[in-house]
Amino acid sequence: MEDRKITVAASAGFCFGVKRAVDIVKKLASEGGKVYTFGPITHNESVVDELRAMGVGIVNDVTELEGIKDATIVIRSHGVGREIYKAIEASGNKTVDATCQFVKKIHNIVDERTGKGEFAVIIGDPEHPEVKGICSWCNGPFEVINSPEEAERFASKNNSNIFIVSQTTYDTHKFEVLVEILSNMRYNVTVVNTICNATEIRQRETLELAKNSDAMIVIGGKHSSNTRKLFEISREQCENTYYIQTHVDLDLSAFKSFRCVGITAGASTPKTIIKEVLEVMSEENFEQMLNDSLKTIHNGEVVEGTVISVKEDMIALNIDYKADGIITRSEYTNEPGLDLRTVVKEGDKMQVKVLKVNDGEGQVLLSYRKLAAERGSKRLEEAFEKGEILKAKVISVLGGGICVSIDETRVFIPASLVSDVYEKDLEKYKDQEIEFVLSEFNPRKRRIIGDRKQILAARKAEAMKALFEKIHVGDTVEGTVKNITDFGAFIDLGGADGLLHISEMSWGRIENPRRLFKVGDKVKAFIKDIQGEKVALSMKFPDQNPWVDAETRFAPGTVVTGKVVRMPDFGAFVEIYPGVDALLHVSQIAKEHIDKPSDVLKLGQEVTAKIVDFSLADKKISLSIKALLAPEPKNEAASEEAEAVATEEEKKDETLA
Numbered sequence: 281m282e283d284r285k286i287t288v289a290a291s292a293g294f295c296f297g298v299k300r301a302v303d304i305v306k307k308l309a310s311e312g313g314k315v316y317t318f319g320p321i322t323h324n325e326s327v328v329d330e331l332r333a334m335g336v337g338i339v340n341d342v343t344e345l346e347g348i349k350d351a352t353i354v355i356r357s358h359g360v361g362r363e364i365y366k367a368i369e370a371s372g373n374k375t376v377d378a379t380c381q382f383v384k385k386i387h388n389i390v391d392e393r394t395g396k397g398e399f400a401v402i403i404g405d406p407e408h409p410e411v412k413g414i415c416s417w418c419n420g421p422f423e424v425i426n427s428p429e430e431a432e433r434f435a436s437k438n439n440s441n442i443f444i445v446s447q448t449t450y451d452t453h454k455f456e457v458l459v460e461i462l463s464n465m466r467y468n469v470t471v472v473n474t475i476c477n478a479t480e481i482r483q484r485e486t487l488e489l490a491k492n493s494d495a496m497i498v499i500g501g502k503h504s505s506n507t508r509k510l511f512e513i514s515r516e517q518c519e520n521t522y523y524i525q526t527h528v529d530l531d532l533s534a535f536k537s538f539r540c541v542g543i544t545a546g547a548s549t550p551k552t553i554i555k556e557v558l559e560v561m562s563e564e565n566f567e568q569m570l571n572d573s574l575k576t577i578h579n580g581e582v583v584e585g586t587v588i589s590v591k592e593d594m595i596a597l598n599i600d601y602k603a604d605g606i607i608t609r610s611e612y613t614n615e616p617g618l619d620l621r622t623v624v625k626e627g628d629k630m631q632v633k634v635l636k637v638n639d640g641e642g643q644v645l646l647s648y649r650k651l652a653a654e655r656g657s658k659r660l661e662e663a664f665e666k667g668e669i670l671k672a673k674v675i676s677v678l679g680g681g682i683c684v685s686i687d688e689t690r691v692f693i694p695a696s697l698v699s700d701v702y703e704k705d706l707e708k709y710k711d712q713e714i715e716f717v718l719s720e721f722n723p724r725k726r727r728i729i730g731d732r733k734q735i736l737a738a739r740k741a742e743a744m745k746a747l748f749e750k751i752h753v754g755d756t757v758e759g760t761v762k763n764i765t766d767f768g769a770f771i772d773l774g775g776a777d778g779l780l781h782i783s784e785m786s787w788g789r790i791e792n793p794r795r796l797f798k799v800g801d802k803v804k805a806f807i808k809d810i811q812g813e814k815v816a817l818s819m820k821f822p823d824q825n826p827w828v829d830a831e832t833r834f835a836p837g838t839v840v841t842g843k844v845v846r847m848p849d850f851g852a853f854v855e856i857y858p859g860v861d862a863l864l865h866v867s868q869i870a871k872e873h874i875d876k877p878s879d880v881l882k883l884g885q886e887v888t889a890k891i892v893d894f895s896l897a898d899k900k901i902s903l904s905i906k907a908l909l910a911p912e913p914k915n916e917a918a919s920e921e922a923e924a925v926a927t928e929e930e931k932k933d934e935t936l937a
């Protein structure tokens with residue numbers, strides 16, 4: 281450790297006025313007889329306690345004098361009012377006046393000047409005993425002013441001459457501000473600066489010392505106004521300023537890293553207290569006492585600390601021990617590669633477990649993860665017993681399953697329990713937050729097993745129940761295409777899948793369902809049948825049935841136009857209406873002989889033909905282009921033969937479809 285520099289303010293401690301008063305009391309006490317001080321001799325509890333131990337009592341009020349006889353009453357350094365002297369005299373006790381000469385001077389000034397008719401302005405704290413005493417020595421009008429607002433409001437009734445005095449321990453700068461305000465009024469102002477030199481010097485020294493120190497110690501009684509003022513001045517210059525009454529109040533760990541420490545003390549602080557503080561802060565003692573003041577720790581103990589620095593993979597913690605603690609990434613979290621700067625910052629408080637008091641390099645090895653895991657383990661045990669649904673992020677994907685982490689406790693979910701359907705690729709779960717229940721909890725054997733499948737299965741069963749309660753045959757439903765096969769598509773209805781068979785996809789002919797749908801498409805269909813959990817769907821809505829009115833729409837002799845949609849060798853099928861294909865037999869395409877339709881037609885080609893036959897029962901329509909051409913001598917036998925061939929070939933086509 282580098283040398284620490286400690287500087288004590290030259291005038292720190294007792295001013296001569298307080299010292300004189302304390303010496304007077306000690307001398308009287310040592311001479312025997314009953315000794316009292318009127319009020320505490322100084323605002324320092326240690327001094328008061330010391331005098332009390334010597335048998336010195338305190339009179340707080342004149343009424344207490346009644347029970348005191350043949351005693352010596354010492355007036356303290358900051359003086360009292362005129363009436364107190366009279367009361368002591370009246371009680372028959374002896375008065376020893378230890379009022380500081382600076383304070384006595386103020387008493388005399390206000391006594392004399394107010395006696396001559398001047399108005400006294402007393403700048404100070406109206407509640408301070410010294411100010412109360414000064415007021416009592418006035419023979420005429422006076423006012424106590426303690427703020428610029430009060431100074432602005434000041435108005436003496438009939439006096440044009442005012443004189444200003446001050447509480448001896450008042451802040452010099454503040455005094456000057458108030459004097460400035462009062463001087464700019466219409467009065468003849470006389471200023472008598474009665475601020476004590478001792479106060480001014482201490483304040484100036486404190487200011488300079490604080491400017492050049494890493495930390496400041498201000499020693500004095502909590503009720504001492506001059507010590508509080510020193511504290512405020514110091515803190516403005518040095519944020520690490522500590523206000524203590526004695527060395528016992530020192531928090532040595534706070535000074536560990538300060539190289540330059542200043543010490544100052546209020547005018548009511550005895551040198552002995554300053555000396556004690558100085559001794560504690562001296563290098564050898566500091567080290568020893570610092571070590572003594574720091575706690576001892578043991579492996580396995582849980583301690584609290586404050587983060588003093590964070591790196592990507594390591595945290596340093598002040599645990600109020602002589603060495604700082606270290607948490608490596610793996611002792612912070614189960615999550616590999618986590619940047620610790622994203623989760624922890626300087627100043628954070630953490631509870632940790634001590635792994636090793638000395639890691640060999642003088643640091644303490646700590647674990648946040650183990651402590652969190654212990655707590656996590658308790659929480660998991662409760663969740664296991666209650667069957668509670670837990671939620672956690674997947675931190676790793678292994679060959680046989682996935683791992684999640686709850687409060688730094690790992691839970692393994694086997695692949696078979698990850699989902700209610702077979703999951704080929706578990707990687708998609710990485711970093712996802714998932715829900716699960718615990719199916720096994722045995723931390724001793726390191727078996728904490730999660731189960732997501734049962735949650736999904738239960739939710740599906742619920743959804744299925746709700747679905748089947750609300751759907752009926754004939755209902756129109758909406759769903760999402762989940763899977764497509766050659767024979768149809770499975771539609772997710774939200775609770776169960778419905779099968780939309782290829783034959784139910786359209787009133788027309790569908791060659792391949794994949795040309796009509798893709799997975800994820802929204803589909804509107806109606807429920808054709810329900811058998812147990814099997815739902816058959818259909819998109820052949822009756823009101824869209826093209827065969828309604830077909831008898832009149834497609835009556836033989838009607839000329840229609842449509843596109844060629846298929847061409848087997850025996851003819852071409854022409855879509856003459858959405859969902860209605862009619863056969864143009866090869867023999868009916870032209871007058872001349874054609875081997876096969878593709879010799880003269882193309883798929884998608886638009887053709888116009890006449891309906892030559894219609895069967896509603898068989899849903900069959902026959903076309904003829906030839907019938908539109910100029911008539912030729914009729915050959916009944918040939919025509920009948922062509923029709924017979926067409927019927928035969930159509931039957932084959934139907935069988936194939």
Ligand code: SF4
Nearest residue numbers: 295297380382448476
């Ligand atoms: S601070 Fe000044 S006025 Fe007050 S007792 Fe000390 S010397 Fe006297």
